[in-house]
Amino acid sequence: MTHSSATPAIRRARTADAEALAAVGSATFAETFGHLYPPADLAAFLAEAHVPARWAADLADPTGAAWLVEVDGQAVGYARAGRCALPHTDVTARCGELKAFYLLKPWQGGGLGGRLFAEALAWLEAAYDDLWIGVWSENLGAQQFYARRGFSKVGEYGFPVGEIVDQEFILKRTAAGSANNPPPTS
Numbered sequence: 001m002t003h004s005s006a007t008p009a010i011r012r013a014r015t016a017d018a019e020a021l022a023a024v025g026s027a028t029f030a031e032t033f034g035h036l037y038p039p040a041d042l043a044a045f046l047a048e049a050h051v052p053a054r055w056a057a058d059l060a061d062p063t064g065a066a067w068l069v070e071v072d073g074q075a076v077g078y079a080r081a082g083r084c085a086l087p088h089t090d091v092t093a094r095c096g097e098l099k100a101f102y103l104l105k106p107w108q109g110g111g112l113g114g115r116l117f118a119e120a121l122a123w124l125e126a127a128y129d130d131l132w133i134g135v136w137s138e139n140l141g142a143q144q145f146y147a148r149r150g151f152s153k154v155g156e157y158g159f160p161v162g163e164i165v166d167q168e169f170i171l172k173r174t175a176a177g178s179a180n181n182p183p184p185t186s
Contacts, residue, residue, distance in 0.1 A: 065081055
């Protein structure tokens with residue numbers, strides 16, 4: 001895939017985008033992590049997590065939102081956020097979670113991820129008090145990205161991909177505007 005001369009557009013996803021989100025969700029997960037899993041485990045995970053029906057249900061949930069990144073009408077990334085479902089004792093109904101945040105590799109590293117993250121974070125901060133993220137324990141780049149934005153590790157859990165269970169870190173920060181929120185570093 002090569003870069004188009006078109007500027008990537010980020011927009012709030014709608015129920016009609018379920019098929020595009022399922023496709024880009026499968027593609028980005030497989031591109032990022034597919035080499036880590038036996039093919040059967042990867043296929044089982046993708047068949048559960050990235051199918052249009054699941055995306056349609058997520059998009060219909062009033063406690064969540066998703067964003068689609070498109071270039072010339074082609075989906076190249078997405079983010080999904082909503083009520084926190086991470087397994088941590090401090091999670092309440094006022095906790096929001098960045099549930100997914102992915103771009104295809106050709107679109108990484110040029111500032112597009114920062115723009116997408118800002119869109120999702122602004123929505124989360126308007127809707128929730130505390131912000132949470134689950135991140136793979138070996139994804140140091142993502143951990144550094146989130147740390148620069150004020151998130152810190154508060155726990156761990158197991159994330160199943162087929163029969164494999166990955167160690168994930170749970171990150172948290174208080175929403176901007178709260179007196180308890182340390183300012184993110186640049």
